[in-house]
Amino acid sequence: MTEHRAPRPHGAGPRRPSGPGHPRDQRSGRAPRAGRPPSDPARQAAYEAVAAVHRDDAYANLVLGEILGGMGLHGRDAAFATELTYGTLRALGTLDLIIADASGRELSQIDPPARDALRLGAYQLLYTRVPSHAAVNQTVDLVRSVAPGAAGFANAVMRTISETSLDDWLAKLAPSHDEDPVGNLAVHHHHPEWIVRSFAEALGGDLEDTARLLIEDNQAPVVHLCARPGRADAVELADEVNGVPGAFSPYAVYLNGGAPRELAAIREGRAHVQDEGSQLVAAALLAAPLEGRDTRWLDLCAGPGGKTGLIGAIAAGRGAEVTAVEVAEHRARLVEQATEGMPVTVLPMDGRSVGRDPDLPEEAFDRVLVDAPCTGLGSLRRRPESRWRRQPADLPPLTKLQRELLVAALRAVRPGGVVAYVTCSPHMVETQVTVSEGARRSGVEVDFVDARPLLPPGMPGLGPGPTVQLWPHRHGTDAMFLAVLRRTS
Numbered sequence: 001m002t003e004h005r006a007p008r009p010h011g012a013g014p015r016r017p018s019g020p021g022h023p024r025d026q027r028s029g030r031a032p033r034a035g036r037p038p039s040d041p042a043r044q045a046a047y048e049a050v051a052a053v054h055r056d057d058a059y060a061n062l063v064l065g066e067i068l069g070g071m072g073l074h075g076r077d078a079a080f081a082t083e084l085t086y087g088t089l090r091a092l093g094t095l096d097l098i099i100a101d102a103s104g105r106e107l108s109q110i111d112p113p114a115r116d117a118l119r120l121g122a123y124q125l126l127y128t129r130v131p132s133h134a135a136v137n138q139t140v141d142l143v144r145s146v147a148p149g150a151a152g153f154a155n156a157v158m159r160t161i162s163e164t165s166l167d168d169w170l171a172k173l174a175p176s177h178d179e180d181p182v183g184n185l186a187v188h189h190h191h192p193e194w195i196v197r198s199f200a201e202a203l204g205g206d207l208e209d210t211a212r213l214l215i216e217d218n219q220a221p222v223v224h225l226c227a228r229p230g231r232a233d234a235v236e237l238a239d240e241v242n243g244v245p246g247a248f249s250p251y252a253v254y255l256n257g258g259a260p261r262e263l264a265a266i267r268e269g270r271a272h273v274q275d276e277g278s279q280l281v282a283a284a285l286l287a288a289p290l291e292g293r294d295t296r297w298l299d300l301c302a303g304p305g306g307k308t309g310l311i312g313a314i315a316a317g318r319g320a321e322v323t324a325v326e327v328a329e330h331r332a333r334l335v336e337q338a339t340e341g342m343p344v345t346v347l348p349m350d351g352r353s354v355g356r357d358p359d360l361p362e363e364a365f366d367r368v369l370v371d372a373p374c375t376g377l378g379s380l381r382r383r384p385e386s387r388w389r390r391q392p393a394d395l396p397p398l399t400k401l402q403r404e405l406l407v408a409a410l411r412a413v414r415p416g417g418v419v420a421y422v423t424c425s426p427h428m429v430e431t432q433v434t435v436s437e438g439a440r441r442s443g444v445e446v447d448f449v450d451a452r453p454l455l456p457p458g459m460p461g462l463g464p465g466p467t468v469q470l471w472p473h474r475h476g477t478d479a480m481f482l483a484v485l486r487r488t489s
């Protein structure tokens with residue numbers, strides 16, 4: 001196993017307190033022959049993952065697992081590779097500014113393999129405890145193996161970066177806080193400006209709160225389990241998995257580490273992995289007061305089945321039946337797997353066909369969940385690359401689809417029934433605007449139900465209602481949005 005931890009050198013500039021380090025660069029001064037892979041498998045794995053994300057549009061969480069498995073890396077090597085991969089991908093925009101300045105070149109003028117190796121190298125220099133000489137030498141070795149002609153260039157760029165502390169780089173390259181506070185936050189906390197602006201808008205313009213959110217977005221989230229009602233109890237499950245019961249959801253357990261798929265409770269279908277915020281919004285739909293029949297529930301965007309798994313387990317205890325709709329066939333199959341043994345019927349079809357398909361008649365359901373496809377800006381903690389991949393141009397087609405699905409849901413629900421509209425994005429265009437436009441265009445009369453009392457008592461920071469926005473920095477959950485509408489005619 002390669003050793004990576006080292007005490008932080010005194011006076012080494014602002015670095016992450018718990019970042020990995022390398023105690024001694026055993027290769028210092030020794031150059032490998034061109035074309036040979038560098039000796040450090042963790043850095044090689046991180047490079048392969050970052051390159052695959054940029055070259056093949058891969059998802060880091062998926063591709064890194066395959067790479068680590070293929071290279072047989074585990075323990076501290078795997079942890080170091082993960083930290084380098086995720087940290088580099090999160091900080092990309094800021095690292096690119098620094099590399100461009102240090103090299104005097106546009107990033108587009110640097111060969112992609114050398115560019116990705118430099119990004120990993122700059123991350124080690126500025127955000128970890130890896131000693132500078134190790135970061136420089138290992139990066140030059142890596143560049144020598146992936147872009148042999150660029151080793152001298154990489155050496156010069158890395159040395160230039162290493163001569164300035166992170167604070168000084170940020171002071172030089174970030175816009176001033178007074179003149180451009182959003183631009184300043186974007187560079188300091190590694191988010192594109194348009195995303196910072198959208199978060200600030202959803203937080204009522206409070207930039208200090210926005211900064212807290214951005215900081216939280218750069219942390220790896222705790223894994224949450226959902227103890228399926230009727231199959232597991234959260235307190236007992238917490239004991240079983242050496243976790244702790246969640247702060248808000250009665251079904252939540254926070255894991256202290258380890259691989260969830262190895263847990264017996266997951267294998268046996270007593271629990272599934274699910275962010276606590278997702279549990280809360282799904283349970284809120286079922287907590288809304290309802291007069292009359294309460295046995296036909298609809299989940300209009302079900303794949304891969306996280307919320308259907310919770311709703312289906314509650315339906316089993318309340319004598320209800322769930323229709324779960326999912327347009328992507330492979331995701332519909334995942335819903336089937338996630339709801340095995342539950343009173344759930346999965347329909348692999350377009351949720352917008354309400355009223356046009358006999359399986360989805362109008363005015364037929366008592367409770368409907370629309371967990372709409374969205375930008376996912378509320379779960380950036382989980383997908384390190386997605387903040388740089390998402391673009392404002394993604395919004396118009398997504399919001400059109402969201403509106404159409406909400407209209408379909410309002411037609412599918414019976415008068416007196418309730419619809420929960422949910423997104424894992426706090427962007428106002430995907431939340432408030434979609435809800436008000438969807439309700440207006442649906443052609444049915446609706447009232448907003450105050451969603452706050454549908455969440456556990458005493459939850460802080462729920463705002464003025466009637467909709468609810470959860471936040472990573474306030475609730476430790478993804479930034480889930482919830483609006484509950486009752487059809488009145």
Ligand SMILES: C[S@@+](CC[C@H](N)C(=O)[O-])C[C@H]1O[C@@H](n2cnc3c(N)ncnc32)[C@H](O)[C@@H]1O
Pocket residue numbers: 278300301302303304305306307308325326327328331349350351352371372373374401
């Ligand atoms: C945010 S995800 C739902 C997550 C899911 N509720 C869960 O908790 O696991 C949105 C889902 O909607 C599906 N979808 C997109 N367009 C759809 C449509 N027109 N009809 C039905 N499902 C759709 C996507 O394939 C995706 O699986």
